[in-house]
Amino acid sequence: MESNESSSIEYEFTILALYQFLDHKLAPEVVADRRDQLEAFLRPKTARGMIILAQEGINGTICFPSEHRDAIMTHLLHDFPNLRTRLSYHKENVFFRLKVRIKSEIVTLGVNATASDPTLQVGTYVEPGDDWDKLLQDPNCLVVDTRNEYEYQVGTFHNAINPHTHSFVDFPEWIQNNMDQMKQVTKVAMFCTGGIRCGKATAYCMNLLKDSPQKPEIFHLKGGILGYLDAVPAEKSLFKGECYVFDRRTAVQHGLKPSTSxxxxxxxxxxxxxxxxxxxxxxxxxxxxxxxxxxxxxxxxxxxxxxxxKLWDTHLHDRKERKLQNQLQRVDSATGVSNTGSLLIEGST
Incomplete structure (x- = not known):
């Protein structure tokens, strides 16, 4: 688990970005059970955000009161022991509601599953810092931003190529159209927000290049841009701008501080x-x-x-959370004891 602990003192809410690709795919009924159990566990803790479950793994970002961090991490790691996580902090919840969804992919690339499976092949992970910076400045390295156009415009790395995609499903076409350019260099380095898109992107790229006599070494940034901004101080950074995130913060700066821009x-x-x-x-x-x-x-x-x-300050957006809060209030009224956050819901663990 990686986190910016210095920020946790200031803010009451923890933001947890997480993902894991599984070596052994889950049966559909197991995915459904985990979805039900996870939502039942998270909802009483007023966690909000989006988690996607699929046979290939889990992906998402949630935000919750920091007092629940250890319990939530323990629950997630029980089912996904090799979970990749990134913690940051904020003064309020950065999401409006909780959604736990089942999909065919935890991040949609839209190509043959085997061809883009990071558990079969994946680029070499590079730690944020000096090793990554050397790749950015290497004239024989093609640096590729795998994110979308609007994300690139908010901020990106020195020397990074913009594929001008509007969705991740557009990225395979860009790779196919730029194979010749990749074969002319000795290294290709890819990056994304937190690392998950690069897992599939580098796997797919390696699959296309597997029979080529001209084969560059494929790298990607461990922990993505978030990992880099968390580890590298602004004065030493080769990242220009801010990193777009899919929540109310809109973007984050070095140290994973919320955007002011x-x-x-x-x-x-x-x-x-x-x-x-x-x-x-x-x-x-x-x-x-x-x-x-x-x-x-x-x-x-x-x-x-x-x-x-405009009613946000006085009304909850999440109907299920509102229903739960009403249940808790009824329990409090009946017993005279505050049970907030501890109501056991059928199916929770």
């Missing part, structure tokens, strides 16, 4: 600077210069959602 458009999630918010197309919660041309029906939905967002 960006807020999300609540309609399309595009990161917006202060200048962007002065644009005539910007209407809080409804549109920005990126999504202004959305269909009118979508605008009406966003306008309605923005009204609900």
């Amino acid at each position: 960006y807020v999300p458009c609540h309609a399309c999630r595009h990161p917006l600077t202060a200048e962007d918010r002065l644009h005539p197309d910007y209407e809080k919660g409804v549109s920005c210069h990126v999504c202004i041309d959305s269909r009118q029906t979508r605008r009406e939905r966003y306008e309605s959602r923005q009204k609900q967002m």
